[in-house]
Amino acid sequence: MQLYETIYIVKQDLDNKALKDLEEKYENLLKLNKAIIEYKENWGLRNLAYKIQNYKKGYYYMIVFNGEKETVSELERNFRIDENIIRFLTSKADSIPSEPTPIMKYKIEKENAENYANEVSLETSES
Numbered sequence: 001m002q003l004y005e006t007i008y009i010v011k012q013d014l015d016n017k018a019l020k021d022l023e024e025k026y027e028n029l030l031k032l033n034k035a036i037i038e039y040k041e042n043w044g045l046r047n048l049a050y051k052i053q054n055y056k057k058g059y060y061y062m063i064v065f066n067g068e069k070e071t072v073s074e075l076e077r078n079f080r081i082d083e084n085i086i087r088f089l090t091s092k093a094d095s096i097p098s099e100p101t102p103i104m105k106y107k108i109e110k111e112n113a114e115n116y117a118n119e120v121s122l123e124t125s126e127s
Contacts, residue, residue, distance in 0.1 A: 001066045003038070003096065008079060008088035009058035012045060019059055022084060026063070026075065033074055035067030038096045041104045052086050062101070064093055 010022060023042070030037055043060035052058070065071075072090050079088040100108065 001036075001068060003064065003066055003093040004072055004090055005062065005064045005093040006072075006075065006088060006090040007060065007062045009048070009052075009060055009086045011053075011084050011086055012055055012057040012059065014059070014084060018084075022082075023061060026061075026078070029075060029078060030063070030065055030067065030071065033067065033071040035065045035071045037063060037065045039064040041101060043101075043103050044107060046103075048086075055086060058086050060103075064096055 008026075010019060014022070027037060027040075039062075041062045043062065045057055046060050047057055048055065076088065076090060079085045099105075
């Protein structure tokens with residue numbers, strides 16, 4: 001088995017349930033093909049560097065998994081068929097990430113700052 005990293009981008013106009021279903025679909029596909037998911041991240045809605053199929057934004061997902069070459073072929077075949085997938089890239093990985101990627105760290109910090117700001121505004125409004 002080889003360690004792979006796949007990043008895929010989903011259309012921006014899907015609702016949360018459809019996004020969750022799509023994420024589960026590809027995780028189950030990997031499991032059916034005897035791949036072991038080692039790490040995953042949902043980077044959320046992000047701007048694209050350039051328009052792709054008239055979309056300016058997309059939901060980014062990253063999966064690191066151990067699998068065979070055939071597993072990658074099957075995953076990419078399904079990505080090509082799925083009209084909700086804008087782009088994808090699979091590459092061999094050297095190691096399993098031990099900490100969140102810089103994109104995920106930024107997302108976590110931003111969410112923490114927003115939560116803190118909401119708490120502070122609630123406290124000041126109650127006074």
